[in-house]
Every structure is written in structure tokens, then in C-alpha cells.
Amino acid sequence: MSFKSAVITFPGSNCDRDALCYLQDLTKGVVYNIWHEEASLPKVDLVILPGGFSFGDYLRSGAMASKSKIINDVIKHANDDRYLLGICNGFQILTEIGLLEGALIQNKNLKFLGKNCFIKKKFKNNFNLSIKEDQVLQIPVAHNEGNFYCDNETLKSLKNNEQIAFEYCKGEFSNSEENINGSIEAIAGITNKKKNILGMMPHPERAYSDFHPSQDGKLIIESLIT
Amino acid sequence: MRIKILIRLKSQILEPQGKVIEQSLNNLGFNEFHNIRQGKLIELDLPDNLSKEEKDQKIDSACKKLLVNDIIEEYEVLG
Numbered sequence: 001m002s003f004k005s006a007v008i009t010f011p012g013s014n015c016d017r018d019a020l021c022y023l024q025d026l027t028k029g030v031v032y033n034i035w036h037e038e039a040s041l042p043k044v045d046l047v048i049l050p051g052g053f054s055f056g057d058y059l060r061s062g063a064m065a066s067k068s069k070i071i072n073d074v075i076k077h078a079n080d081d082r083y084l085l086g087i088c089n090g091f092q093i094l095t096e097i098g099l100l101e102g103a104l105i106q107n108k109n110l111k112f113l114g115k116n117c118f119i120k121k122k123f124k125n126n127f128n129l130s131i132k133e134d135q136v137l138q139i140p141v142a143h144n145e146g147n148f149y150c151d152n153e154t155l156k157s158l159k160n161n162e163q164i165a166f167e168y169c170k171g172e173f174s175n176s177e178e179n180i181n182g183s184i185e186a187i188a189g190i191t192n193k194k195k196n197i198l199g200m201m202p203h204p205e206r207a208y209s210d211f212h213p214s215q216d217g218k219l220i221i222e223s224l225i226t
Numbered sequence: 227m228r229i230k231i232l233i234r235l236k237s238q239i240l241e242p243q244g245k246v247i248e249q250s251l252n253n254l255g256f257n258e259f260h261n262i263r264q265g266k267l268i269e270l271d272l273p274d275n276l277s278k279e280e281k282d283q284k285i286d287s288a289c290k291k292l293l294v295n296d297i298i299e300e301y302e303v304l305g
Contacts, residue, residue, distance in 0.1 A: 060295055067292060096295065103297040105235075110242045149239060149298060182240070 002029035003225050005046040008074065010036045010065045015051035015087065015205060022205035023048065026221040036068040046083040046224060047074060049090030051142065051203055061104065061145045062092030071097060083224060084197040085127070088143055091189070091199030100190055100199045101158065102150035107143070108182025114142040116213065117180050118171025119188045119202055123162035125195040129223040136171050137216035139202035141180065146201040148183035148190070158190060165189040165198055227274050229285060230304040231293065234265030239298050267304075268293060 005023045009016040016033065023031045023046070032042055036054075041047065055064035065071075078084045078099055086094040094100040107113060118136050121128040131137065150158065158164055166189035170176050179186035181201075189200030204217025235241045244263040251259045272281055285303055294301045 059293070063292065063295070095297075103295055105239060105298055106242055108240065108242065110246060147240075151297075 003027040003046070004030045004042070004044040005048065006032040006034050006041060006044045007048045007050055008034050008036060008070055009050070010052070010054035010068060012054045012056055013050050013052035013089070015203065018203075018205040019048045019050040019087065022208055022217070022221070026208060026218060027225055034070060036065065036070050038070050039073070041070065041073040041077055044077070044082070046085060047077055049074070049084070049086040049093050050205075051088030051090060054089055054093065057145075060096065062089060062096040065089075065093045066096035075099065078192075078197050081194065081196050083126070085220075086197075086199040087203055087205065088141075088146070088201055091201055092145065094197065094199040099197050100192055101154050102148055102190065104145045104201070105147045105149050106145050107147050112144045113146065113180055115140065116173070117141045117202060118169050118176055119166045120169050122164040122167050125165055125191050125198070127191070127198045127220055127223055128165055130219045130226065131223065136169060137219065138171055138214040139204055139207045139217055141202050143181070143201055146181045146183070148187040148201075150184060155184060161193050163191050163193065163195070165191050166200055166202070227272055227281075229270050229272055229281075231268045231270075231285065231289065232265060232302045232304055233268065233294055233299050234263060235298055236300055
């Protein structure tokens with residue numbers, strides 16, 4: 001049975017096309033592109049909320065998109081235990097919906113970060129099965145509000161439930177940093193308790209093709225389809 | 227009636243813009259200005275005939291549903 005997926009486009013999304021190509025090339029299955037004003041989603045295995053600046057980041061990043069019409073069906077999709085992946089702005093949207101815990105605040109150094117960064121997996125889940133322990137992935141980031149914050153109680157529960165999927169780490173570049181944006185415990189991506197929803201700041205859809213500097217982003221889709 | 231809602235990051239949350247504003251003010255000689263934090267103000271009109279309870283309830287509900295992210299922010303209705 002072929003793997004079906006969908007990418008939601010909001011006004012201001014700018015990684016939706018990359019996400020569509022990423023899914024088309026790696027899943028070889030049907031990929032739908034859904035406008036945020038649609039009322040329903042087709043039945044698919046994976047939905048991606050892509051990166052960008054939905055609604056111009058008005059009010060807070062992801063706040064407006066989290067109230068879009070399509071979101072009711074995105075929540076239903078996730079409640080049916082199907083996969084939901086939020087990348088960058090998509091991660092911010094997932095926290096604003098409340099499907100993932102915590103919040104993403106301004107980067108500690110106030111800079112917009114657009115560069116390659118390095119991450120490794122922390123706890124195992126279906127999104128990172130194909131990634132080895134201690135394997136360092138090179139995946140780009142492009143964000144201003146990627147500094148993951150949660151209170152101590154939430155952090156404890158994220159750890160106890162093994163919900164931390166990825167953390168930033170040093171990589172092969174001499175100037176690479178341990179924690180690029182000031183996130184609590186260098187968290188780069190988390191899942192929900194059931195581990196069918198992943199939010200991450202780095203962009204795996206910008207690291208899969210031969211023309212990308214790294215192809216490490218492939219491993220996420222490979223993890224889901226194998 | 228005109229409503230003003232002040233939204234700010236909770237005190238334990240890093241607010242880097244305030245820090246930079248403070249540095250710039252210090253550079254201009256305002257050395258007495260400390261602990262600067264920047265927030266946001268939302269102004270809106272509500273019908274005058276609403277009771278205080280209705281008004282409070284509507285504002286609270288709008289803040290919880292959209293205007294404020296209570297993981298990182300707190301709000302105060304001014305005046």
C-alpha cells in the first residue's frame with residue numbers, strides 16, 4: 001500500500017513547495033497540497049505543517065495559523081494516531097494549537113539564524129528509527145523564534161515520557177555551537193506523548209536531494225515508511 | 227468602550243529585546259534605566275451596553291483562545 005501524505009499551505013508559508021517535493025521524491029506516493037481554508041483533509045498517513053511565516057507571524061509565530069479552518073481536521077488526523085510533522089513554523093503552529101507542549105520564543109542572541117546546524121536523536125520514536133544513536137545529522141535551520149521554552153514540570157514530563165526527539169549538538173564545522181538558539185536543554189524537536197506528532201525547528205526538507213549540501217533529512221521519511 | 231490589554235512575557239522568560247533597548251539607552255547616557263522589558267498593547271472597541279461581567283468574560287475568553295499564550299505570557303486589562 002502506498003504512503004499518502006499532505007502538506008498544508010497557509011498564507012505566508014514558504015517551505016510548502018520544498019515539503020511537497022521532499023514527500024514526492026521520498027515516499028513515491030500521492031501527495032496532496034491543502035489550502036488552509038479547506039474544511040477537510042483527505043485520509044493520509046502523514047501531514048506536514050511546513051515552515052515559513054504564516055500570517056506574517058502576526059501576534060505570535062503560528063498563532064493565527066493555529067486557528068485556521070483546516071486545523072480541526074489536522075487535530076482529528078492526529079487523534080486517529082496518524083503522523084503529523086511540523087517543521088519550523090509548523091512546530092510553532094503545533095505548540096499554538098496545543099498538540100505539542102511548550103512554546104518557541106525569540107532566539108537568545110536576537111539573530112535570525114539561517115545556517116546549517118547539527119542535531120542528534122535523544123529518544124527513539126517512529127520519526128527517527130532509521131537514525132543511529134549518536135549519529136550527527138547536518139540539517140539547516142532558518143528561524144527567529146526557535147528557542148524552545150517550557151516550565152520545569154513540563155520538561156520533566158517530556159523527559160520521563162521520552163518525548164525529546166532531537167537536540168542540537170556540535171558538528172564537523174569548527175564554529176558549530178552546542179545550542180544554537182538558547183533552547184532549554186538544546187531541544188530541537190519534540191513529540192507528543194503518543195509519539196505520532198513531531199515538531200522540529202531544523203528543515204529536513206532542505207537536506208535530502210543531491211543538490212543539497214546534506215541528505216540527512218531523508219532519514220525522517222525513511223523512518224516513517226520502512 | 228475602548229479596551230486596552232497589556233500583554234507581557236512572564237518574568238522568568240528571557241526578553242532579549244528589552245536587554246538590547248537597555249544597552250542602547252545606557253549608551254545614550256540613561257544609566258539609571260534597568261530591567262527593561264518590552265511587551266505589547268492591544269486596543270479594541272466593545273459595545274458600551276455590555277455589563278462588566280459580560281465584558282470581563284469576553285476579554286478573558288479572547289485572551290485565552292488567541293491573544294495570549296499562557297505558557298509564556300501574562301495579561302492585564304488596563305483602566
